[in-house]
Amino acid sequence: MSNFSGCSHTGLVMNKLIFSSIFVFFIIIFQGQVISSSSSSISMVEEGDNNINHPIEEYFSSREDLVQLAGYGEEKLSTVIVTGTVLCEACLHGESQLRAWPISGALVAIKCRTSKKWGKTSSAQAVTDEYGDFLIDLPSHLHAIPNLDRACSVKVLQMPKNAPCEPANLSKQKALKLSSVGNGIRAYTTTGDLKFLHLTSRPFRACRNRGASH
Template sequence: MDLAIKMMFLVFVVLVLLKTPATAAKKEDFIDELSNREELVKWAGYGEDKLSTVVINGKLFCSDSRFSSDPYPVSGASVAVFCGTSGRTKKSWAKGSTNSYGEFLIDLPSHLHAIPNLERVCLVKVLHLPKSTPCRQAFTGKHKGIKLTSIGEGIRIYSTDNIHLISKS
């Protein structure tokens, strides 16, 4: 009950401040400065134009044995990036798949772009391997960390170390 009273008081104070002539005039001046739709959309961070791009990349390999020095790429595997902390915070994720070179590139949704220290809260996980790979038996679902490798022109690129799976046959 105490929290509800505090919240009502806070709402009351905000409403009083917004109704004062000085605050209302500043608000109108600010909106006048953002005269056209494009400027308002850009200021709010919405619209057709993407303000930033954050991608995670990596490679997935399979080796026939522990002593094989010639791993081959795993094509058609599902890979995901999980961001969030354990506990009450809900985890967010995005997924992609590997190409014929075993490479994946996952474009994070915009609601994850503003997370500080993505490399501390995001992990890459292999979700599914194709039936054709002998490494299917070695799949353990372990997570890999990411690191920032490039930044510029509104694009941040994070990479994970190569993911190596070893067949148990």
């Protein structure tokens, strides 16, 4: 009986060792598969990141395309200019004709309605030269205003200190008219000169009446 018991005990120990070895073997294989699978997943994620088109890059690319299509923006592809003349008129004593002088250094502004619903406006300014002429290069964001000649008007904001004309009627405005289009340039001019009355002038009727009598 003792020999049988010893053999049985030895067999049980051997069975446990074999089972433990098999269990450890399967654990090692399982861990290897998990590590391999994780590495593959990380590699796929990295490759996916490299192939993703980032929204920010797409935004800037499409924005540049839109700027070029619109014809205005950072790269100026179109030009809109507004020109006109500011004069000082007088009916002098002993003369039958009105006389006019250019006003140099007058501050001129163009004002445009950019929204009918809210009454929003935008403006640009220029200063007259020695001939009383001014040229306003309209900002790009105003180029696309529909019916620009109707939406915009020009007025004198400020006369130079030595101007011989009355600054009282600075509220007068002039509308625009399209004068030329070509080579990416639209040119507008005022519908007449911006004229102001000389300080020493008589009423304009005096010159007109005298001219008619002659």
